Amino acid sequence: MPPSTSSAITLNINGEKYTLPVDHRTTLLDALRERLDLTGTKKGCDHGQCGACTVLLDGRRAVSCLQLAVAAEGREITTIEGVADGDDLHPVQQAFLDLDGYQCGYCTPGQICSALGVIEEHAAGWPSAATEDVRPEAGPPPLTPEEIRERMSGNLCRCGAYVSIVQAVARAAEAEAEARTGAEAAI
Numbered sequence: 539m540p541p542s543t544s545s546a547i548t549l550n551i552n553g554e555k556y557t558l559p560v561d562h563r564t565t566l567l568d569a570l571r572e573r574l575d576l577t578g579t580k581k582g583c584d585h586g587q588c589g590a591c592t593v594l595l596d597g598r599r600a601v602s603c604l605q606l607a608v609a610a611e612g613r614e615i616t617t618i619e620g621v622a623d624g625d626d627l628h629p630v631q632q633a634f635l636d637l638d639g640y641q642c643g644y645c646t647p648g649q650i651c652s653a654l655g656v657i658e659e660h661a662a663g664w665p666s667a668a669t670e671d672v673r674p675e676a677g678p679p680p681l682t683p684e685e686i687r688e689r690m691s692g693n694l695c696r697c698g699a700y701v702s703i704v705q706a707v708a709r710a711a712e713a714e715a716e717a718r719t720g721a722e723a724a725i
């Protein structure tokens with residue numbers, strides 16, 4: 539008997555469990571969009587080159603078009619549908635809205651998921667190719683526009699809304715840093 543080419547998997551998406559049979563070749567992007575109707579995650583190139591399909595896997599950003607759905611089993615998957623808290627937008631979403639960090643909006647879910655990853659990576663002290671002093675004792679570099687452009691460079695925007703996107707990420711990062719400082723002071 540030939541080996542089976544499909545399996546039932548359970549995906550943990552935005553805090554909910556979804557069980558579905560999938561062909562082993564199905565990408566996470568196609569499982570989200572075509573099987574689970576979570577169409578907020580966009581398909582641009584389907585080749586890992588545009589960032590439109592960015593989601594968070596265990597809190598780290600990943601392009602879902604290069605991820606097999608079967609390999610995402612057991613991971614915490616966050617898509618754009620899971621970013622807001624009910625009707626309350628996440629500060630990153632609010633910053634994109636307030637600063638017009640989009641035009642057509644097609645790249646925006648990926649930009650926002652990527653920005654969430656950038657803010658966490660920066661707060662954890664991860665350097666980027668734009669970081670001048672990469673010594674651990676130097677701490678996180680200032681999140682300058684150059685740093686943001688470098689860290690967000692995997693997310694393309696055909697509308698060219700980059701100036702506003704950089705401003706939105708900067709504002710959201712400031713808001714997150716203030717929230718962190720406030721939370722630490724309250725402990």
Ligand code: FES
Binds near residue numbers: 581590603
């Ligand atoms: S659709 Fe995944 S990177 Fe372009």
Ligand code: FES
Binds near residue numbers: 642
């Ligand atoms: S807002 Fe249109 S592609 Fe980015």
